[in-house]
Amino acid sequence: xxxxxxxxxxxxxxxxxxxxxxxxxxxxxxxxxxxxxxxxxxxxxxxxxxxxxxxxxxxxxxxxxxxxxxxxxxxxxxxxxxxxxxxxxxxxxxxxxxxxxxxxxxxxxxxxxxxxxxxxxxxxxxxxxxxxxxxxxxxxxxxxxxxxxxxxxxxxxxxxxxxxxxxxxxxxxxxxxxxxxxxxxxxxxxxxxxxxxxxxxxxxxxxxxxxxxxxxxxxxxxxxxxxxxxxxxxxxxxxxxxxxxxxxxxxxxxxxxxxxxxxxxxxxxxxxxxxxxxxxxxxxxxxxxxxxxxxxxxxxxxx
Amino acid sequence: xxxxxxxxxxxxxxxxxxxxxxxxxxxxxxxxxxxxxxxxxxxxxxxxxxxxxxxxxxxxxxxxxxxxxxxxxxxxxxxxxxxxxxxxxxxxxxxxxxxxxxxxxxxxxxxxxxxxxxxxxxxxxxxxxxxxxxxxxxxxxxxxxxxxxxxxxxxxxxxxxxxxxxxxxxxxxxxxxxxxxxxxxxxxxxxxxxxxxxxxxxxxxxxxxxxxxxxxxxxxxxxxxxxxxxxxxxxxxxxxxxxxxxxxxxxxxxxxxxxxxxxxxxxxxxxxxxxxxxxxxxxxxxxxxxxxxxxxxxxxxxxxxxxxxxxxxxxxxxxxxxxxxxxxxxxxxx
Numbered sequence: 001x002x003x004x005x006x007x008x009x010x011x012x013x014x015x016x017x018x019x020x021x022x023x024x025x026x027x028x029x030x031x032x033x034x035x036x037x038x039x040x041x042x043x044x045x046x047x048x049x050x051x052x053x054x055x056x057x058x059x060x061x062x063x064x065x066x067x068x069x070x071x072x073x074x075x076x077x078x079x080x081x082x083x084x085x086x087x088x089x090x091x092x093x094x095x096x097x098x099x100x101x102x103x104x105x106x107x108x109x110x111x112x113x114x115x116x117x118x119x120x121x122x123x124x125x126x127x128x129x130x131x132x133x134x135x136x137x138x139x140x141x142x143x144x145x146x147x148x149x150x151x152x153x154x155x156x157x158x159x160x161x162x163x164x165x166x167x168x169x170x171x172x173x174x175x176x177x178x179x180x181x182x183x184x185x186x187x188x189x190x191x192x193x194x195x196x197x198x199x200x201x202x203x204x205x206x207x208x209x210x211x212x213x214x215x216x217x218x219x220x221x222x223x224x225x226x227x228x229x230x231x232x233x234x235x236x237x238x239x240x241x242x243x244x245x246x247x248x249x250x251x252x253x254x255x256x257x258x259x260x261x262x263x264x265x266x267x268x269x270x271x272x273x274x275x276x277x278x279x280x281x282x283x284x285x286x287x288x289x290x291x292x293x294x295x296x297x298x299x300x301x302x303x
Numbered sequence: 304x305x306x307x308x309x310x311x312x313x314x315x316x317x318x319x320x321x322x323x324x325x326x327x328x329x330x331x332x333x334x335x336x337x338x339x340x341x342x343x344x345x346x347x348x349x350x351x352x353x354x355x356x357x358x359x360x361x362x363x364x365x366x367x368x369x370x371x372x373x374x375x376x377x378x379x380x381x382x383x384x385x386x387x388x389x390x391x392x393x394x395x396x397x398x399x400x401x402x403x404x405x406x407x408x409x410x411x412x413x414x415x416x417x418x419x420x421x422x423x424x425x426x427x428x429x430x431x432x433x434x435x436x437x438x439x440x441x442x443x444x445x446x447x448x449x450x451x452x453x454x455x456x457x458x459x460x461x462x463x464x465x466x467x468x469x470x471x472x473x474x475x476x477x478x479x480x481x482x483x484x485x486x487x488x489x490x491x492x493x494x495x496x497x498x499x500x501x502x503x504x505x506x507x508x509x510x511x512x513x514x515x516x517x518x519x520x521x522x523x524x525x526x527x528x529x530x531x532x533x534x535x536x537x538x539x540x541x542x543x544x545x546x547x548x549x550x551x552x553x554x555x556x557x558x559x560x561x562x563x564x565x566x567x568x569x570x571x572x573x574x575x576x577x578x579x580x581x582x583x584x585x586x587x588x589x590x591x592x593x594x595x596x597x598x599x600x601x602x603x604x605x606x607x608x609x610x611x612x613x614x615x616x617x618x619x620x621x622x623x624x625x626x627x628x629x630x631x632x633x634x635x636x637x
Contacts, residue, residue: 015634052454055634078456088447092317101313104306105455146451 003030003065005079005154005186006051011060013046020046022210023060028154028186028203033176035201035218036190037289039297043210044190045085048158051188052082065153078106081152083160087143091132095123095142098131099149106150117145120175136163144175155179155187161196173200194290198222204289206296213296221292227265228255229272230281237277244271257285307461311469315435324431324477325484331427332485336415336492343410362408363401370397396597399503399518411497413523415489416482420527420534421593423481428534429541429566429590432474436545437559439466440630444553447637459631467546467623474542478535482527498524504596526596533592540586540615541566547622550630553637577603583610586618 006028013021021043028034038044049055051062053069053076062069067076089098099118103109118127121141126134134142140163147155155176161169177200179185191197197204198218206214214221231237234256241247241258245268249258260268265282272279315321350365373394377387400407420428440463443449452462490496501520521529541562549558569587576582583589583603589611596608 049635054450054453055636056632073458074456077454080454082454084450084454086447088450090314090317090448091446093314097313097317101310102451102455104310105452105457107456150456 004028004063005030005032005065006188007061007063008047008051009061009063011047011050011057011062013043013050013055014058015046020210021050021057024207024210024212026205026212026215028188030153030186031180031184032203033180033187033189033201035197035204036188036207037194037197037204037293038190038207042208042297044207045158047207048082048084048156048188048190052080052084052156053077054084078150079153080156081147081150081154082156082158083140083143083147084156084158086159086162087139087146089131089139089142089146092130094130095127095134095145098142099127099146102146103149109150113149113151114145117148120148120179121145122171137165137168140164140168140172144172148179151183153185155185157187157189159191160189161191161193169196176200194288194293198289206293208297218289222289225259225262226257226285227260227262228252228257228281228283228285229279230254231256231272232278232280236275237272240272240275240277241268304461304465307457307465308468308472311439311465312472315439315469315473320435321473321476324434325480327431328477328481328484329488332419332481332488335419335422336485336488339410339415339418340492343408346408362406365408366397366401370394370401373397396503403503403520405501405503409495410489411493411495411500412486412489413497413500413527415493416485417523417527417530417593419485419489420481420530424534424537424593425591426566426570428478428481428538430563431477432538432542433545433559433562433566435473435477436470436542437549437562438555439470439546440549440626441553441555441558442549444635444637445555449635449637453635460627463550463627463630467543467626470542470546471539474538475535478531478538481534482531498522498527502526504529529596530593533596536612537590537592537615540619541590543619544586544622547626550626573603580605584614586615589614 004027008027009025010023011021011025012019012023024043024047026034036044036047046055050057051064051069053073056070064076065079067079069076089095090101093101095118096114099114103114118124121144123138123141123145126138131139131142140160144157144160147157157176161172164172173196176187176189180187189197189201201218203215203217204221205212229237234251234254237256238249238251241249241256245260245264247258247260249256251257262284269279269282346365350368373390377390377394397407438445440449443452453459500523502523503518503520504526544565545558545562548561549555552558552561566587569585569590572582572585573588580603583606588603589606592608592611592615595611
């Protein structure tokens with residue numbers, strides 16, 4: 001177990017008498033990437049805003065590298081880099097001027113740090129142009145550079161891949177992954193793109209209506225015990241499973257699905273063949289994060 | 304901290320607002336100077352026509368005539384009682400000028416520069432600085448850049464303070480620029496500086512009579528520094544209040560609109576509600592600081608230079624307190 005970079009304990013937030021966040025807790029360790037998922041209006045952005053100090057929690061504790069965000073604002077924030085809801089920078093200045101201006105607001109940021117960040121996000125050629133001439137993708141890159149210049153230990157990204165093209169997303173993913181590896185930083189990403197989170201994150205937190213539904217490790221979440229077969233006679237297969245192995249199964253489309261112990265799978269397959277069934281296909285039924293998400297956030301009504 | 308202020312000044316310079324303000328100043332001052340010259344020529348023309356004098360008129364006789372005019376106005380039945388006092392004082396002032404051989408008529412650069420600020424301080428200068436201050440905070444909200452600004456390892460009060468100080472710098476620049484432009488324009492227009500001519504200031508009206516015992520003679524250049532200092536102070540107050548509005552409404556157009564409405568509404572208030580004693584505590588009524596120096600000025604009973612300065616100070620302090628309180632506590636939800 002590494003050090004905890006971010007810790008939320010029982011954080012609540014009430015806005016105008018309405019409890020938006022109802023006591024959520026989670027933590028991120030050093031070098032971990034946490035995906036923050038939830039339907040619209042679930043409280044993702046509100047939570048992220050509290051973490052970066054844009055709004056103050058009604059109750060509860062938020063600690064960044066051990067410093068409380070409310071009591072030790074400066075120390076806590078010096079460890080954070082973030083993009084909250086789009087990279088909004090000063091349009092009337094060049095990208096470089098933007099970065100230089102933000103750099104002096106943190107301690108000990110050198111010219112080299114700025115250049116490194118620019119190089120990292122691949123914006124060297126246009127960095128001296130006015131931001132108003134940038135495309136959304138370039139603004140996203142600049143936003144990321146802005147979040148990285150002061151070498152934060154915690155990176156908070158709200159919808160970071162909005163407006164990036166597929167190769168841009170891929171590049172972005174690689175940048176984040178290499179950053180985590182090289183600098184051992186922690187990342188908190190909120191996103192709607194399930195595949196994105198699935199590919200990038202180690203852990204996920206699924207939030208709905210201000211409460212956390214599930215804190216889990218991505219690999220464990222997706223590794224289910226479910227298996228499907230494609231047989232020439234699914235009905236017979238279903239009977240066999242019931243009679244021989246005592247397993248309930250379902251026919252969905254042309255697939256026969258069941259939850260089985262993977263160690264017994266080869267035995268089951270053997271028995272199918274012995275009973276004269278033709279086995280076309282058998283595979284572990286991969287659950288995608290999307291299935292899980294839809295499952296958990298069912299009956300999605302904004303309250 | 305210094306770096307933060309530098310940032311804020313840089314932002315304002317990048318928006319090219321100062322350039323816009325300089326342009327407005329240059330155009331308006333030129334027009335004003337032209338008009339001033341024109342009306343002076345007219346006065347002389349009329350005077351020379353009525354008296355039959357030739358080109359070389361005597362300013363003393365012109366002043367004498369003005370005094371006669373004012374006196375006849377004073378005796379006119381249509382004259383309101385309230386304005387009698389100030390007319391009286393004006394007459395005595397002119398008499399004083401006459402007695403002490405000081406020329407109040409012929410325009411020169413110094414007089415123009417002073418007169419410009421006396422006129423501008425009430426509405427024009429405040430409007431200009433509102434353009435600067437109106438979006439200093441609300442602009443960051445409108446463009447959502449407040450997020451990058453407030454997610455740095457800098458406490459919020461420092462960010463707000465740097466914004467305020469940079470505004471003070473810019474306001475001072477605008478006042479300085481107004482001075483420089485009017486000096487240049489008026490020197491070109493009137494050809495005479497007149498900076499070393501004496502001015503009489505410190506008149507006091509006691510029971511409708513001019514009290515000249517405290518009158519001090521200063522040079523025009525000293526007087527203009529005094530006038531511009533007071534103008535600067537008035538501008539600072541407007542900036543501070545505008546700054547508060549900018550923090551409160553988070554929308555540039557609204558914040559500039561509110562301030563403009565307040566300024567113009569204040570003028571109306573003075574016209575219509577001068578009997579109501581509370582009006583004198585409203586900041587807009589108190590902006591006309593340089594005019595107190597003439598001695599014949601008292602917009603509402605009980606107002607004086609010191610009174611106005613105190614009122615403006617109180618407004619500024621309250622506005623700053625509100626700004627800092629709100630800015631450091633509020634949730635940023637853009």
